[in-house]
Structure formats: structure tokens, C-alpha cells
Amino acid sequence: MYSYEDPVFRQKEVLFPDYIPDHLPHREKEIKAISSIINSALKNPESISNIFIFGPPGTGKTASVKFIFRKLEEETAAFPVYINCFRINTRMGVVYAVIFEFFRKVRPTRRIPSRRGVAYDELFDLLVSELKKSRVFPVICLDEVDHLLPRGSEVLYDLSRLREESIPVQLIMITNDQFVFMNVDPRIKSSLRPVEEIPYRAYTIDEMKEIIRIRVEFAFQKGVVDEEAVEYLAEVACEMGGDVRIARETLLRAGELARQDGKFRVTVEHIKQALSESQFAKAKSIVEQLSSKERKIISLIPENGIFYPEFYELYRRVYPSGVRDRMLRYYLERLAKYGLITMERRGIGGSYFIRLNVPRRIFTQL
Ligand SMILES: Nc1ncnc2c1ncn2[C@@H]1O[C@H](COP(=O)(O)OP(=O)(O)OP(=O)(O)O)[C@@H](O)[C@H]1O
Structure with missing residues (x-):
């Protein structure tokens, strides 16, 4: 033949992209640290510490957690859930993702409840009652957690507070930005404590x-x-x-x-x-994944850059009913977060200079 x-x-x-090697060289120390926090929480749910992983892109943060999750599924009674907050960035979305995984893995014979027409509180109560009944130990990874803030940050509070109802929940938060929680409501920050920080370096x-x-x-x-x-x-x-x-x-x-x-x-x-x-x-x-507002904004940035006040004028001329100053800055900051533009302050107290990090021909190919 x-x-x-x-x-x-x-x-x-x-x-x-979805291949997770059987061995992640030069990440043994970090994997050991994360696993040992989860294992001690599994042994003693009273002692849960949430885990905060940060470091530059492509340094194995997600791969380490997926590697650990594979082992957890094979060897323990933990119920690991991986959520990418770039895609799921609302509290409703996060809770539904946990419920979805719960029914898929823990109650495979039951129909997954519909999300449509259900209020957040109802969905959350369903999660609480199912977790109470099943007594599984959820380990929830919120990758790219910065995309959950500030819109969906309440869910961090809600999930952390489950421990008060004797439902142990281990959260793992991953981000590139070490200071991502700096401006988060102190009430939410304190609900996350204690937190173990695991830095990843390039x-x-x-x-x-x-x-x-x-x-x-x-x-x-x-x-x-x-x-x-x-x-x-x-x-x-x-x-x-x-x-x-x-x-x-x-x-x-x-x-x-x-x-x-x-x-x-x-x-x-x-x-x-x-x-x-x-x-x-x-x-x-x-x-391609940008919202139409973000796309309109980025396609207006000239090839050789522009100062913010000039850009604001240009934007308002082209889109007279478009967003105002504060929202325009907000969208520009998001574009900078995605790495599509750079905003640098020029001169002492000067205004921002906006530079495009991608070739303009990208916009003509959409
Ligand atoms: N030590 C390693 N050994 C083998 N492959 C690795 C290692 N570190 C990272 N990788 C691989 O590099 C790719 C990117 O890794 P990963 O997604 O974990 O990065 P990350 O730190 O989560 O990045 P980001 O912050 O952009 O999400 C994956 O394909 C992963 O398998």
C-alpha cells in the first residue's frame, strides 16, 4: 500500500496553537509553584489563595496553566475551567461559561441551561446551588483578565465570595500587566485576597x-x-x-x-x-476582531502618525456624531493595549503623539 x-x-x-507539550522547559519552577498552591487548596479548602500570573506575551503563562489543568483533570477531583476574557468579558459571560463547563463535565447527562432570557442573579444562583450539591472544587482560570476590567470586574467579587457559602473556588488570573488591578474597586481587590503572585519573565x-x-x-x-x-x-x-x-x-x-x-x-x-x-x-x-467604532478610529490614523488634538479634530470632522473626547481616548487606549498603535507623550506636559504599528494596507483588505 x-x-x-x-x-x-x-x-x-x-x-x-492548541498543542500543549508534555514538558515546558524553563517553566518548571513556576509550574511547581502554581501546582503546589492548588494542591494545598485541594487538601485544605480553608487555605485557598488566588493566583495572579503576570509577564510578557508568549512566555508560557497560558501553556503552564493548561498543562496543570490537564494533570488536575487526570489526577484530582478538581473541576478546572479555562476562560479567555478577550472573548468573554462580561460577568454574565463568565458565569455562563462556568455553568456551561459544569454541565458538560460534571453533569453530562443533563441539558445545558439556556442563557437567553435569564437574569444574572438567576444564573448565579443556579451555579451556587449546583456547586453546593456536587461538592466539586472549581479552579477557574481567567486568562487576559484585563479585558474583564472594569465592565465585568464584579464577577471576581461574586466568585471570591462563594467561599463564604462554604463553596471553595480557586481563581487564577493571567495578564501581561502587573498593575492591572491598580484602579479596581478596593472592595473587589480585597475580596480576592489572599493572592499569590507568580511573575513570568521573558x-x-x-x-x-x-x-x-x-x-x-x-x-x-x-x-x-x-x-x-x-x-x-x-x-x-x-x-x-x-x-x-x-x-x-x-x-x-x-x-x-x-x-x-x-x-x-x-x-x-x-x-x-x-x-x-x-x-x-x-x-x-x-x-478584524475590533468593534466597528474601533475600526473607524484606527483607519483614520495617518501612516506617519498624528498628535491627539489634531486627530480629535479630524475624527469629529469625519464622524460629527461620533464619540466625544473622553471616549475617544478610551478607545485609543484600547487600541494601544492590543499593540496596534503607540501613544507617547511628547515634550513636558505635551500632548500624545499617536503612531500606527501596522501597515495601512490592512484596512483596505478587510
Ligand atoms: N517553555 C516552553 N516550552 C515550550 N513551549 C512553550 C514554552 N513557553 C511557551 N511555549 C509556547 O509558546 C506559545 C505561547 O505560550 P503561551 O500562550 O503560554 O504564552 P502567554 O505567556 O500566555 O502569552 P500571552 O500573554 O500573549 O497570552 C504556546 O504555543 C506555548 O506552547
């Missing part, structure tokens, strides 16, 4: 090389990826903040490019081409 062996990839899935060049080499070994056929390509990719990924995601995506695309040109070797040139394509694709996918 004819069997096709891919000349480039041995196991392409190893480079897919990988060093040697760590990055090792991580890339291991992925290459699993993902590609032997000898397909040039050593110079690995070295170059590790350097660029470190320059870009020590982000393994960039390295993983680039390897996948570079492998496809190597196949297309028929030489079946991944070279530095393939890495360079893949990098420029993936940066563009990433920015485009963020732009």
Missing part, C-alpha cells in the same frame, strides 16, 4: 534556542531545519520580547514555504519570509 511521508513535517500538530536567548530545538525535533523530519535558521529565529523571537508564540508560528509557516519551493530544507530565508507574513496576518486578525 502506498503511504505518503511528508518530506518536511514529521508531526505538524506540534506547531499548532526567555533568554539560550532558553529560547533550546525550546525551539525541542519543537523542531518533534515537528520536523530529521535534518530539515538548518541550525542557522534556529539560531536566527531564536534571536528574533528574543528581540521581540522572548515570545515563543512568534517562534512556533514562524516555524510552521517556514516549513510550508520550504515545501512549496521543493527543496525541503528550512533556511534563514524561509524564516525571514515567514516572519514578515505572520506579523501581517496577526495584526490583521486583531483588526
Whole structure:
């Protein structure tokens, strides 16, 4: 029988976003710290500490928690729920996501309750009564928790207060921004206590090389990826903040490019081409997820930047019934958070200069 062996990839899935490796090199210490907090809470629910994980993008925060969740599901009675707050950013959304997972995993024979037409309090009461009856231990990870603030921050309070009803709940909050809770209502902040902080730092060049080499070994056929390509990719990924995601995506695309040109070797040139394509694709996918207001705002920013007062004038001219000053700033800050623009204050007490971090041709391709 004819069997096709891919000349480039041995196991392409190893480079897919949802693949969680069996080992996360250089994150052993952090994984151990997080696991031990959860394990002691499991043994003694009176001693729960919430967990706050922060650090730059692509440094393994999400991967560590998913890795731990996999083990929790296999080995303990915990009920782990992973929620990405970029997608689910309201208190109703969070509570529904927990209920959804609860019915899917703990009560698979029952119909998942509908969210439509149900008030928040009703949904929350349902969660409380189900958790009380089942006595499971929910470990809820709120990834990119900054997107939940301030609109959905009440849910942090509601979930933390469940302990007062003798329902143990462990929260894990992940963000890039160490100071994300600075302006949060003190009542909510104090409900989250005690909190253990787990900082993640960017990988060093040697760590990055090792991580890339291991992925290459699993993902590609032997000898397909040039050593110079690995070295170059590790350097660029470190320059870009020590982000393994960039390295993983680039390897996948570079492998496809190597196949297309028929030489079946991944070279530095393939890495360079893949990098420029993936940066563009990433920015485009963020732009595609923007609200129509945000899109209108970003598409008005000129290629070579603009000072805020001028931009405000321009915006009001084009959209006379659009948002006012304070809201416009709010939307610009969100765009800056997504990394699509940079806002820097020029001169002492000067106004903000807004710079576009993505090529304008992205907007014509939407
Ligand atoms: N130590 C590591 N070993 C192997 N792969 C890793 C390691 N650290 C990160 N990765 C991989 O890098 C990618 C990005 O990691 P992850 O999503 O965990 O980053 P993050 O810190 O949560 O980033 P962000 O803040 O942008 O959400 C994933 O594919 C993950 O598997």
C-alpha cells in the first residue's frame, strides 16, 4: 500500500496553537509553584489563595496553566475551567461559561441551561446551588483578565465570595500587566485576597534556542531545519520580547514555504519570509476582531502618525456624531493595549503623539 511521508513535517500538530507539550522547559519552577498552591487548596479548602500570573506575551503563562489543568483533570477531583476574557468579558459571560463547563463535565447527562432570557442573579444562583450539591472544587482560570476590567470586574467579587457559602473556588488570573488591578474597586481587590503572585519573565536567548530545538525535533523530519535558521529565529523571537508564540508560528509557516519551493530544507530565508507574513496576518486578525467604532478610529490614523488634538479634530470632522473626547481616548487606549498603535507623550506636559504599528494596507483588505 502506498503511504505518503511528508518530506518536511514529521508531526505538524506540534506547531499548532492548541498543542500543549508534555514538558515546558524553563517553566518548571513556576509550574511547581502554581501546582503546589492548588494542591494545598485541594487538601485544605480553608487555605485557598488566588493566583495572579503576570509577564510578557508568549512566555508560557497560558501553556503552564493548561498543562496543570490537564494533570488536575487526570489526577484530582478538581473541576478546572479555562476562560479567555478577550472573548468573554462580561460577568454574565463568565458565569455562563462556568455553568456551561459544569454541565458538560460534571453533569453530562443533563441539558445545558439556556442563557437567553435569564437574569444574572438567576444564573448565579443556579451555579451556587449546583456547586453546593456536587461538592466539586472549581479552579477557574481567567486568562487576559484585563479585558474583564472594569465592565465585568464584579464577577471576581461574586466568585471570591462563594467561599463564604462554604463553596471553595480557586481563581487564577493571567495578564501581561502587573498593575492591572491598580484602579479596581478596593472592595473587589480585597475580596480576592489572599493572592499569590507568580511573575513570568521573558526567555533568554539560550532558553529560547533550546525550546525551539525541542519543537523542531518533534515537528520536523530529521535534518530539515538548518541550525542557522534556529539560531536566527531564536534571536528574533528574543528581540521581540522572548515570545515563543512568534517562534512556533514562524516555524510552521517556514516549513510550508520550504515545501512549496521543493527543496525541503528550512533556511534563514524561509524564516525571514515567514516572519514578515505572520506579523501581517496577526495584526490583521486583531483588526478584524475590533468593534466597528474601533475600526473607524484606527483607519483614520495617518501612516506617519498624528498628535491627539489634531486627530480629535479630524475624527469629529469625519464622524460629527461620533464619540466625544473622553471616549475617544478610551478607545485609543484600547487600541494601544492590543499593540496596534503607540501613544507617547511628547515634550513636558505635551500632548500624545499617536503612531500606527501596522501597515495601512490592512484596512483596505478587510
Ligand atoms: N517553555 C516552553 N516550552 C515550550 N513551549 C512553550 C514554552 N513557553 C511557551 N511555549 C509556547 O509558546 C506559545 C505561547 O505560550 P503561551 O500562550 O503560554 O504564552 P502567554 O505567556 O500566555 O502569552 P500571552 O500573554 O500573549 O497570552 C504556546 O504555543 C506555548 O506552547
